[in-house]
Structures are given as C-alpha cells and as structure tokens.
Amino acid sequence: MVQQALNGISFGALLFILAAGLSLIFGMMDVVNLAHGGFYMLGAYVALTVVQRTGQFWLGLLLAPLLVGALGLAIEPLLLRRLRGRHLDQVLLTIGISLVIGDLIGLVAGREIRSLPFPAGLDHSVPIMGGDYPVYRLFVIAFGIALAVLFAFVHRRSRIGALIRAGVDDAPMLAALGVDIDRLFATTFGVGAALAAVAGVIAAPVFGVFPGMDVDALIYSLIVVVVGGLGTLSGAIAGGALVGPADTFGKVLFPQFALALIFAIVAFVLLLRPTGLLGRVRIAR
Amino acid sequence: MIETCDLRRTFGGVTALDGVSLRVDAGERRAIIGPNGAGKTTLFNILTGELEPTSGAVLLGGDDVTRRPPYELARRGLARMYQRNELFETLSAEDNVLLALGAARGPYRPLGSPTAAERASAWEILESVGLGARESAPARSLSHGERRQLELALALAQRPRVLLLDEPTAGMSPGETARITELIAGLERSLTIVIVEHDMDVVFRLADRISVLHEGRVLAEGTPDAVRGDRVVNEVYLGKVVA
Amino acid sequence: MNRFALAALTVAAAAVLITFPLWSSGWESSRYATTILRDMLVLAILALSLDLLVGSAGLPSLGHAAFFGAGAYGAAIVAQRLGNDDLLLGLGAAVGASALLALVIGLFAVRAAGIFFLMLTLAFAQMVFAVAFQAVDLTGGSNGLAGVHRPQLLGLDFNGPDALFELVASLFVLVVLILWRVRSSTYGRALVGLRENERRMRALGYDTTRLKLSAFVVAGALAGIGGALSGWSLRFVSTNDVGIPRSIEAFVSVLIGGTGSLLGPAIGAVVVLYVERVLPSSIPFAETVLGLMFIVFVALARQGIVGLGRAAYRRVRA
Numbered sequence: 001m002v003q004q005a006l007n008g009i010s011f012g013a014l015l016f017i018l019a020a021g022l023s024l025i026f027g028m029m030d031v032v033n034l035a036h037g038g039f040y041m042l043g044a045y046v047a048l049t050v051v052q053r054t055g056q057f058w059l060g061l062l063l064a065p066l067l068v069g070a071l072g073l074a075i076e077p078l079l080l081r082r083l084r085g086r087h088l089d090q091v092l093l094t095i096g097i098s099l100v101i102g103d104l105i106g107l108v109a110g111r112e113i114r115s116l117p118f119p120a121g122l123d124h125s126v127p128i129m130g131g132d133y134p135v136y137r138l139f140v141i142a143f144g145i146a147l148a149v150l151f152a153f154v155h156r157r158s159r160i161g162a163l164i165r166a167g168v169d170d171a172p173m174l175a176a177l178g179v180d181i182d183r184l185f186a187t188t189f190g191v192g193a194a195l196a197a198v199a200g201v202i203a204a205p206v207f208g209v210f211p212g213m214d215v216d217a218l219i220y221s222l223i224v225v226v227v228g229g230l231g232t233l234s235g236a237i238a239g240g241a242l243v244g245p246a247d248t249f250g251k252v253l254f255p256q257f258a259l260a261l262i263f264a265i266v267a268f269v270l271l272l273r274p275t276g277l278l279g280r281v282r283i284a285r
Numbered sequence: 286m287i288e289t290c291d292l293r294r295t296f297g298g299v300t301a302l303d304g305v306s307l308r309v310d311a312g313e314r315r316a317i318i319g320p321n322g323a324g325k326t327t328l329f330n331i332l333t334g335e336l337e338p339t340s341g342a343v344l345l346g347g348d349d350v351t352r353r354p355p356y357e358l359a360r361r362g363l364a365r366m367y368q369r370n371e372l373f374e375t376l377s378a379e380d381n382v383l384l385a386l387g388a389a390r391g392p393y394r395p396l397g398s399p400t401a402a403e404r405a406s407a408w409e410i411l412e413s414v415g416l417g418a419r420e421s422a423p424a425r426s427l428s429h430g431e432r433r434q435l436e437l438a439l440a441l442a443q444r445p446r447v448l449l450l451d452e453p454t455a456g457m458s459p460g461e462t463a464r465i466t467e468l469i470a471g472l473e474r475s476l477t478i479v480i481v482e483h484d485m486d487v488v489f490r491l492a493d494r495i496s497v498l499h500e501g502r503v504l505a506e507g508t509p510d511a512v513r514g515d516r517v518v519n520e521v522y523l524g525k526v527v528a
Numbered sequence: 529m530n531r532f533a534l535a536a537l538t539v540a541a542a543a544v545l546i547t548f549p550l551w552s553s554g555w556e557s558s559r560y561a562t563t564i565l566r567d568m569l570v571l572a573i574l575a576l577s578l579d580l581l582v583g584s585a586g587l588p589s590l591g592h593a594a595f596f597g598a599g600a601y602g603a604a605i606v607a608q609r610l611g612n613d614d615l616l617l618g619l620g621a622a623v624g625a626s627a628l629l630a631l632v633i634g635l636f637a638v639r640a641a642g643i644f645f646l647m648l649t650l651a652f653a654q655m656v657f658a659v660a661f662q663a664v665d666l667t668g669g670s671n672g673l674a675g676v677h678r679p680q681l682l683g684l685d686f687n688g689p690d691a692l693f694e695l696v697a698s699l700f701v702l703v704v705l706i707l708w709r710v711r712s713s714t715y716g717r718a719l720v721g722l723r724e725n726e727r728r729m730r731a732l733g734y735d736t737t738r739l740k741l742s743a744f745v746v747a748g749a750l751a752g753i754g755g756a757l758s759g760w761s762l763r764f765v766s767t768n769d770v771g772i773p774r775s776i777e778a779f780v781s782v783l784i785g786g787t788g789s790l791l792g793p794a795i796g797a798v799v800v801l802y803v804e805r806v807l808p809s810s811i812p813f814a815e816t817v818l819g820l821m822f823i824v825f826v827a828l829a830r831q832g833i834v835g836l837g838r839a840a841y842r843r844v845r846a
Contacts, residue, residue, distance in 0.1 A: 032643055082827060088588060091646065092783065092826045095590075095776060099819030107813055215772050219654045222647050259658045266651060267636050270644070333731060359733030371731065373724040384721045388733035392718030393742070396709065399717075443732060 002129045004252050005245070010137040012244020013144025014203055018217060019224040019236040020151065021195030027231030028188045030087050031080070035094040036196050037218030038101035043068050043197025044204040044213065045109050048116055057119030057205075064201045065194035072193025076186040102214055111211050116204035140202055144240075151233050223262060227269045286311040286477045287332070287363075287447050292341035294327055294501075301327040302338070303501035311446075314478045316488045319498035325481045326368065328498070329451050332479075333365050334358045346446065359388065362446030366453055368481075370436045372424040378435050379420040382407040385442035407442070414438045414468060430461035437468065448472070450480040454487055466490055489513075546697040549690040559689065566693045566761055568801045569700040573754035574774075575781040575793035576707055580747040582779070583787035584711060586723025587638075587740060588646050590775050591653025592751055594633065595626040597660060597770030599752025600759040601667055602626065604676045615679040615686070615695075622756035623749045629656070630748025631741070638740040641726075650772060657771040672766025676759045686760070696757050703750055708790055710746070719743055777804075780822050786832025795833050 018040065025033045033039075046067055047060030075097065083090045117123070118136050125132035163184060166174050175181040199217070207213070220243070225231075228239020246265060250258030287309045294302040302324045309315045317325055330336035332343060334355040342351045345361055373381050383399050386406055399407075411420050414434040419427060424435060433453065440448055453469065454462040466487050472478065482488050488495065488509070495512045497504040505515045512518055544551075549562050574596050581587040602625030603618040610617070633652045640648050660667045667673065678687045679695075686695045710716050721729050722739055729736050759765040768774065777800060785796020800818065808814045829836055 032647060079823065079827065088642070088646075089826050089830065091643065092779075093823055095779070096819045096823035096826060099776070099780075099822065100816050103813060103815030103819065107816075215654070219651060219772075222651055226644070226647055226651070259655060259662070263651065263655045266648075270636065270640060270648065335727075335731075354735075355730040356733050356735050359731060365731050367728075367731075371725055371728040373721055373728065375724060376720070380717070384717060384729070385732050387714055387718065390714075392715050392734060392739060394714040397714045398712060399714065439728070439732070 003131050003133060004248060006128070006133055006137060006141075008245030008248035010140045010144075010244075011248050012240040012242075013141045014199065014206075014240075015220060015224045015244050016144050016236050016240030017147055017195065017202060018199035019221045019228070019239055020147070020233065021192035021199070022221045023225050023229075023231055023233065023236045024195070025189055025192035026225070029080075029090075029185055031090045031094070032222075032230075033094050033189070033192060034091060034218060035097040035101065036192070036221055037214030037216070038098040039068050039072065039193040039196035040200040040203075040217040040221075041105060041209075041214040042071070042101055043200030044116070044209045045105055045200075046197070047201040047204060048109075048114060048209050051116060057116070060116075061198070061201045065197040068197035069190045069194030071190075073186055073190030075193075076189040077182065080189065081182065081185070098214060098218075102211065106211050113208055113210040115208045116201075118205045136205060140206075143202060148233075148237055155233060223266055226266055286313070286346060287479065288344040289328075289332070290342040290344070292328070292331060292343070293339045294324075294331060294336065295339050300501055302331070302341075304341070305498070305501065305503055307496055307503065307506075309447075309477055309479055311477050312475055314491055314493045315480070316492035316495045317479065317481045317498055318483070318485075318488060318495060319504070322500075323498040324501040325498055326451065329365070329449055329481060332358075332449060333363060359443060362443075363449065364440040364443040364445035364447070365449040366436050366440045366451060368451040368455055370432050372432060372435060372439070374425040375423055377421045377423055378411055378416055378427070378438075379404070379407050381424055381435060382410050382438055382442050385439045386410075388443065410438050410442050411435075414441070415464060430457055430464075433457060433461070433465060434468075437465065441472075445476070447477045447479070450478065450482075452481055452483065454482065454484050462487065542701045546694050546701065548697065549693050562689060562693050564801065564805060566696050567805070568798050569696050570754050570757050570761060571777070571781060571801050572794040572797035573700055573703050573757065574751050574778045575785070575797045576703060576790065577747045577750035577754065578778045579782050579787055579789075579793045580707060580710070580719070580750070581743060582782055583789070583792075584716060584719040584723065585740060585743045587743065588642075588779075589637075589649040589744075589747075590646055590772070590779060591633075591649035591651075591656075592747070592778050593770055593772070593774035594653045594656040595630050595748035595751040596755040596758070596774065596778075597656065597765075597767075598629045598748075599623065599626040599755025600765040600769045601660065601673070601755075602752065603756035604673050604759045604765045605666065607677060607679070608673070613677045613679050613685075615681040618679045618756055618760075619753065622752040624752075626752025626755065627745050627749040630745045634741045634744035634748070638737055638744060650775075653770070653772055653775050657767055660767045660770050668766070670767060672764055672768075673759075674764050676763045676765060678760045678763070692761060696761065699753060699757060703753060704790060704794075706750070711790070780818065782832075783830075784821060784825050784832055786834030786836075789834050792832050792834040799833070 021039075022033060022036045025031055043064040046064040047057070050060035050063055051057055079093055079097070080090050083093060122136045122139050125134050126138075163174070163179065174184070224239035224243050225235060227242055228237070229235025242265065243262065247258065247262055250261040254261070289305055289307045292302050292305040293300070305324070305328060307315075317328070319325055327336065331338050334350070334353050334357065337352050342349055344350065345358065345363060348361070350358055350361065373384060376384075383403060386403055387399070408417065408420060411417050414437050416431060416434050416438060419431060424432065427435060437453065450469065453465055457465065462484065469478070469480070470491055478491075480488075480491060492509055494507060495509055496506045497512060497518050505512055505518050507515070548565060549558070552558050552561060555561060574592065578589065578592045581589045581592070599622035603622040606621035607613055607618050637645060637648045637652065661669055663669070678685070678692055680686060686692045718729070718734060718739060721734070722736055726736050729739075755769060758769060781796035781800045782793045783796065784799055785794065786792030803814050803818050803821070807817065811817070825832060831838070
C-alpha cells in the first residue's frame with residue numbers, strides 16, 4: 001500500500017517534470033507544443049546513446065537537455081517565429097516537428113524497445129515500512145521536488161522569473177517595453193524542450209525507450225496541464241499531484257478502468273473549470 | 286417590454302453595475318448615456334445574455350430571462366447591434382443577412398438552400414439600410430459606414446421585438462451618422478429600441494426618454510428636455526450635455 | 529459552366545473512377561495501382577469527413593480517427609458476431625458505432641474552444657485507442673481482428689479486388705455527394721457562420737453548442753464509413769485505425785490538400801498516401817518527408833494545394 005503510494009507520488013513527480021516545459025511554453029507563447037513528446041523521446045535516446053558509449057547516466061542527464069534545448073532554441077527562430085500571432089498554425093507546426101523527430105529517431109536508432117539501466121548508486125532498494133522500495137523512484141521524487149523549488153525560486157525572485165511572469169501575463173506589452181521578445185521566446189522554447197528531455201532521461205530507466213513513447217508522453221502531459229491548469233507552474237504541480245497517484249492507484253485497483261478514471265477526471269475538471277484547476281484564462285484562436 | 290430589476294455586476298473588486306433598475310415600455314425609444322466606464326456595455330452584455338449579473342433580474346416581455354443564454358434571448362425577440370462589428374467577414378453582405386434570416390427557422394435543413402423568397406427578403410433588408418448595391422461584396426471589403434449598416438441589417442433581419450443598439454454611430458463621418466440616424470428614426474414604431482450613444486445630437490433626435498448611467502447607477506431618467514435641464518446631469522457631464 | 533454540364537461531368541468522372549480496375553487492367557502494375565488508389569480513396573473519405581469539422585465549422589479535431597476506428601471495429605465485430613456479411617448491415621453497424629461515439633465524445637469536446645478543443649480531441653482519441661487496446665476479447669487488442677470478411681449485397685460479393693475497389697469508389701462518390709449537398713445547404717452555411725463568428729451566431733439565435741455537436745456527429749458517421757471500408761480492404765482491423773497517428777495522418781491530408789473544399793482533402797489524401805506507400809520504395813524516410821511537407825505547408829502555403837492552385841489561376845487570369 002505504501003509502495004503504491006510512493007509509486008503514485010514518484011509518477012506524479014515525473015509528470016510534473018514532464019508537464020512543466022509544456023506549461024511554460026504555453027504560458028509564455030500561447031503555443032501548445034505538440035512536439036513536446038518528441039523532445040521527451042529525443043532526450044531519452046540521447047541519454048541512451050551516451051550511456052551506451054560511456055556508461056555514464058549522469059553525463060546523459062546533463063547532455064540530453066543541453067542538446068535538445070539547443071534544438072529547441074534553433075527551432076523557434078527558424079520555424080515558429082514567422083508564424084507569430086497564428087497560434088493554431090504554430091501548434092500545427094509542432095505536429096510536423098514531432099513527425100520528423102519521431103521518424104528520424106526510428107531511422108537512426110531502430111524500432112526495438114530498449115531500456116536504460118539504473119545509474120550506479122541508485123539501482124538498489126531500501127526497506128521502507130515493511131517492503132523493499134527502489135531507491136531510484138525516491139530519487140525521482142526528490143528530483144521533482146528540487147526542480148519545483150528551483151522553479152519557484154527563479155519564478156519569484158530572479159529577473160528571469162519576473163520576465164517570465166510578465167510574459168505570461170502580457171507578452172506584447174513586454175515587447176513594447178523594450179524587452180527582446182525574440183530572444184525571450186527562443187529561450188523559453190529551448191528551456192521547455194530541455195525540460196522535456198530531462199523528463200525523458202529520468203523516465204527512461206523506469207518506462208523504457210521505444211518508438212511511440214512520444215505519443216504517450218504527450219498525452220500524459222496534456223492531461224496534466226489540462227487538469228492542473230495550462231500556463232502555470234503550480235498548475236503543473238497540481239496536475240502531477242492529482243494525475244500521478246490517480247493513474248497509479250487506478251491501474252492497481254481497477255486496471256480495466258484506470259484509463260476511464262483518468263479521463264473522467266479530465267472531463268470533470270473541464271466541465272467545471274475549463275481552464276484547469278489553477279489555470280489562467282486565455283483567449284486562444 | 287424590457288426591464289431590469291436592481292441589476293448588479295462586480296468583476297473581482299470592481300463594481301460595474303450597482304443596482305440598475307430600468308423599465309422600457311413597448312414601442313419606446315430609450316437612450317442610455319453616460320461617461321465611459323459608467324457600465325453601459327456591461328449592461329448590454331447582461332441584457333443579451335452574454336454576461337451573467339451578480340444579482341438582479343432581467344425581464345423580457347414580462348418573462349424572467351436572467352441568465353438565459355444569448356441564443357434564447359434572440360429567439361425571444363432580442364437583437365443587438367454590437368459596438369465593434371460582429372460580422373461574418375469573408376462572407377458577402379447577402380450571405381451575412383441570410384444567416385440572420387435563417388436563424389428563425391433553424392439550421393437543421395441539410396437539404397435546404399436559401400429560397401428565392403429568403404434571398405428577396407435579404408435584398409430588401411439590405412436595401413432598407415442602404416446596402417442594396419453591395420450585396421455580393423464580402424463584409425471585410427465594405428467601408429466602415431457600410432459595415433455599420435450591415436451590422437444594423439443583421440439585427441433587423443432577426444425581426445426583433447427589442448433592438449439594442451450599441452453606439453451605432455461610433456467612428457462615423459457626419460454624413461454616415463446622419464444616414465444611420467434617419468434609418469433608425471424610420472424604423473417601425475412597434476419596435477422597442479434601446480440605444481447607447483455618446484453623440485448627443487443623435488440621442489436627442491431619436492430618444493423618447495433618456496436614462497443617464499454613472500458609476501453603475503442610474504443617475505437620472507426622463508424626457509430629453511428634462512434630462513437636459515437636470516442639474517446633477519450637467520454637473521456630472523460638465524458641459525458635455527448641450528445646454 | 530451550366531448545371532447540366534457540371535452534372536454530366538461529375539457523372540463521367542465518377543464513372544471513370546469506379547471503373548478504374550477495368551480500364552487499367554492492361555497496365556503492368558495494375559493490381560498495385562488499384563490497391564494504392566483504393567487506400568487513397570479510404571483515406572480521402574476520412575479526410576473529407578474531417579474537413580467538415582476543420583474547414584466548414586472551424587473545429588480543429590486531432591482525434592478524428594477514433595470514429596474511423598469505431599466504424600471499422602463496428603462493421604467487423606457485428607459481421608463476425610452475427611455471422612452475417614451483408615453490406616448494409618456492416619455499413620449500418622459502422623455508422624451507428626461511429627456516430628454514437630462521436631455523440632459521446634462530442635458532448636464533452638464541443639464545450640471547449642480552439643486550443644482546448646484540440647487537446648481534448650487528442651486526449652479522447654488516445655482514450656479510444658486505449659480501450660481498443662485493452663478490450664482484447666472484443667477487439668483483439670494489439671493483435672487486432674484478422675480475417676475480416678468482405679461484404680456482399682444481394683448475392684453480389686465484393687471479395688475480389690476489382691469488386692472491392694468498385695465498392696470503395698462508389699461509397700467515396702456517395703460521401704462526396706453527401707458532403708457536397710450538406711456544405712451548400714442551409715446547414716452547411718450555418719457551420720461556416722459558426723467558423724466565421726460564433727459570437728454573432730449565438731446573438732442571432734443559433735444554439736452553437738448543438739450545432740457543433742451535430743457537425744461532430746455527422747463527421748464522425750462519415751468517418752465510420754471510411755473505417756468499415758478500411759477493414760474490408762485490408763481484411764484487418766487494429767488499433768492502428770484508431771489512434772493519434774491515424775488522426776494526424778487525416779489532418780495532414782486536409783491541410784496539405786487545402787481545407788474548405790471538396791477537392792482539397794482528397795488531393796491531400798492522395799499526396800499523403802503516395803508519400804507513405806509509394807515513396808518508401810525509393811527512400812527510407814517517408815514520415816520525415818511528410819513531416820517536412822506539413823511544416824512547409826503550414827508555414828508557407830496555409831491554403832494547401834487547392835489554395836495554391838486558386839492563387840495561380842487568379843494570377844493567370846489577371
């Protein structure tokens with residue numbers, strides 16, 4: 001029972017890490033980045049390659065977001081910028097990007113299911129309340145909390161955070177005030193992509209690395225932000241905290257209906273609060 | 286005909302309407318004036334069902350229609366001319382009016398097309414507002430004055446009992462203003478009209494009675510002459526009212 | 529062009545299409561061409577049904593394959609369970625299943641607008657996928673339903689590849705005619721009004737939520753026809769027919785071909801299927817090509833191939 005609770009929490013932490021990037025990009029740029037799953041997948045495969053070559057998980061955790069973030073940083077000015085103001089078209093563009101990423105990964109890395117081994121030091125279990133629990137999942141929880149704290153700090157205290165808060169509120173105003181919107185948006189997209197990659201690396205030892213993982217990740221991150229609230233950090237936390245345990249318990253208690261439970265929550269939240277539990281009202285056309 | 290009872294509306298900490306009670310009789314022409322921020326647009330949005338009041342009631346033809354959705358109010362005979370045009374931009378003027386005409390019968394006629402009679406009605410309505418020659422022009426290619434005329438045409442096409450006009454002459458040249466004012470003045474007397482306006486000449490030309498709105502409350506109400514001479518109104522407007 | 533000439537042209541085009549296997553039998557790769565064209569027509573039906581939502585009503589649905597799959601499963605399962613291969617029964621089951629699913633999903637989805645609608649349709653499509661995946665007894669799960677029988681009607685069976693093609697082509701023509709009628713009708717105009725200015729539609733007296741829901745159901749039902757045809761063509765129904773990749777495939781077809789016309793989605797389907805099926809024999813990265821094409825069209829040629837054609841035509845005339 002405790003095991004399942006911890007599973008739920010660690011899955012929730014993972015979902016938070018996964019959804020944070022999506023929420024950030026939407027909050028700032030009003031774009032639902034449907035390539036988010038692709039970046040997640042790319043992160044996992046980059047880490048896989050790094051581990052295969054060097055055996056170093058932590059190096060993978062470092063390199064993957066850097067590389068994927070750089071990709072995101074390049075994509076925004078190349079492709080998204082020319083569609084600024086056309087929010088729906090930007091979303092469609094990200095679909096195209098996800099198709100390309102998905103196919104290229106499949107071509108380069110093959111289509112078998114692979115797995116990333118647990119990093120040394122985190123590959124054992126510890127006794128918790130009567131049973132043995134994998135340390136890695138505890139690490140995931142810790143990582144998620146650390147990331148949330150880091151975000152909260154940056155968000156509230158730093159200049160970048162102020163820019164983000166202002167940008168989420170009113171990007172055109174920021175531009176009018178002389179802030180380099182182009183650089184801000186490019187950076188945001190890059191950071192969002194990097195976050196997706198981080199989630200991909202962290203999730204890889206638990207969930208594996210395989211074609212189609214991008215779709216799964218995308219769906220989950222959409223569910224989390226829709227439930228928790230699109231565009232806010234606390235929304236991603238709330239969504240993760242709700243969906244993670246719900247999904248885990250659902251799968252354990254009634255496996256046939258676990259999915260229905262998740263979507264029931266989605267439908268319920270949407271009917272009552274269309275902008276998600278903690279979301280901001282946006283007029284997206 | 287259309288009535289509000291102690292209508293209140295707050296947005297967060299801001300009180301837009303602070304107990305507005307109005308009663309417009311059938312066939313009456315009522316103008317609602319007041320400075321910006323007085324709550325006129327909020328009032329209209331509540332009357333048409335696009336906004337819900339925090340408290341209070343709206344009655345249409347004696348029936349309580351508070352919190353009813355816009356389409357239901359439209360079916361009960363309420364039509365609105367928006368302050369900022371809400372047109373079907375890529376469609377022709379004729380198609381715009383046809384959509385308005387089609388609302389009464391409903392859209393679920395998958396095998397039906399606009400009949401000759403409907404097209405004739407559409408043309409008649411466009412003619413009546415002065416757009417007879419422009420019926421096939423896409424809405425977005427019309428001049429500002431023409432777009433306002435089309436906006437009025439859409440409202441008229443609904444064959445309403447009550448017509449709400451939200452700043453009909455906004456942004457118009459004097460010639461266009463005069464034309465639209467005469468158009469409205471020439472509408473059937475059985476039609477109840479509530480008009481929000483800033484242009485006092487238009488107000489005095491059209492209104493039977495005037496309600497002055499200020500800070501979410503009705504400051505004064507009466508015939509144009511009475512309002513014109515009202516001391517409080519003059520103070521509030523500080524010379525905006527033609528003395 | 530007067531109406532009589534247009535009608536005659538349409539009938540002629542339909543006849544040419546439906547009899548394709550007959551007049552192409554002399555070709556070297558006739559069998560292959562028939563199969564590819566058949567699958568193009570099936571995808572075209574899906575794309576055309578989606579365009580009723582995207583192009584006419586302005587509802588960008590990324591989960592449309594859910595109804596395609598529902599139709600495919602519906603037709604196959606009913607035929608299997610009842611041991612009856614009748615064409616009308618199969619079609620009825622397909623349309624019934626897909627319309628019902630569209631009604632259920634639509635009740636939730638149409639309450640959202642724009643981006644939220646898009647995300648909801650994605651999520652629901654995935655849900656349907658998951659249900660199909662898990663309900664192994666009914667749907668065969670990831671293995672799918674194999675050995676789907678091709679239908680027959682009044683003794684006429686559609687087992688042979690030519691006969692099946694003629695069935696697919698005929699239903700394609702039927703769907704095109706239905707959509708053509710719907711789009712030019714009062715109902716179709718109301719959908720366009722919905723797309724152009726929903727606020728005004730509500731102010732005019734239209735119940736826009738119900739209008740959206742009806743479009744959703746009609747589009748879903750038509751997609752179901754495509755699904756049934758897919759199952760019969762491949763003699764196989766699987767979760768591939770439901771999920772997000774199939775939905776995106778349909779959306780890409782609509783966009784590349786051009787929304788808002790009957791020709792656009794059909795052309796788009798031809799292009800997409802060509803890239804997915806014919807091109808891979810030459811190059812291994814077909815999906816990438818498709819993704820790049822999609823990006824290019826979204827960024828530079830938003831009106832699609834039909835839009836490009838229209839612009840070129842206008843330039844020539846000027």
